[in-house]
Amino acid sequence: MDHEKDQTMICKDRDLVIILMILALFIGATIELSEGSTFAGIVLFAIAAILITQIKLPVTNSFESSARYLILGIFIIIADIAYNLKKGSTLGTLDTMTFFFGLSLMAYGTNRPQLKHIGIFGSYISGIFLPLYFVFYILFEKYSIEFIHLFDHYLILLPTVTIVNLFGIPLEIIATETVRLSGVEPMTIVIGGPCSGLYSMFLLIGIVVGYSRIEKMDLNKTLYLTIFVILIAYISNLVRVIVLYTTAYLYGIDTMLMVHTHIGWIIFAVVAGGIMYLMDIKR
Known part of the structure; x- marks a missing residue:
């Protein structure tokens, strides 16, 4: 009986990981189709469809x-x-x-x-x-609440500029959400909108809430995981922005824009997979 129970848990864990991969692929495909490569978007959708056939979860009431x-x-x-x-x-x-x-x-x-x-x-x-x-x-925009701009400036732009300056990359702040970079070509980069990293943060919070509801986790554990997810999402976005700065400095604006299209959902998939694994072993 214990062996059968272990096998059931292994299959369930495998299926949950596949489900998360499918969701990440669907999100990535949507981003690719709207902002990047149509071919890449179709490929991601096709991989997600193939993975769906690998799920073996039984029907429950x-x-x-x-x-x-x-x-x-x-x-x-x-x-x-x-x-x-x-x-x-x-x-x-x-x-x-x-x-x-x-x-x-x-x-x-x-x-x-x-x-x-x-x-x-x-x-x-x-x-x-x-x-x-x-x-x-x-809502914040409608009532002229400057949270997003302040968040972008103090929690994204300032930390990332400080870090890349330590590595000798000449980056200068010229506006609340704008920097000037002198690399292979002079350019200005705006840090705002998706660059805030809030999109990924919202998605990861949704994963925690969904997983906790399905697995019937207690409220305290769910709150701790939510705080952890917010912190990880924030750090991951700092890494993403630093990678974009470095790419622009070394290879120019066109290469940076190409990397910008793909790197967000790739980091999301990796981070989400890691968080899902942690939630499963801490369950």
């Missing part, structure tokens, strides 16, 4: 099929598309995560256990991301 989730997911996606068509606006981060939320609900509403587990994780991740994005990027 808590994941019974529900058509209302499927219908709600379809409605959310159609409503977002209709809104953008009416406004004549282009799709952005908020739309991407809204689509992700709708697709997750659709997956949860099917009768396939593989899709259901991906759907519930995706619903938690996007369900946490969307209200946080609304508060920090829409």
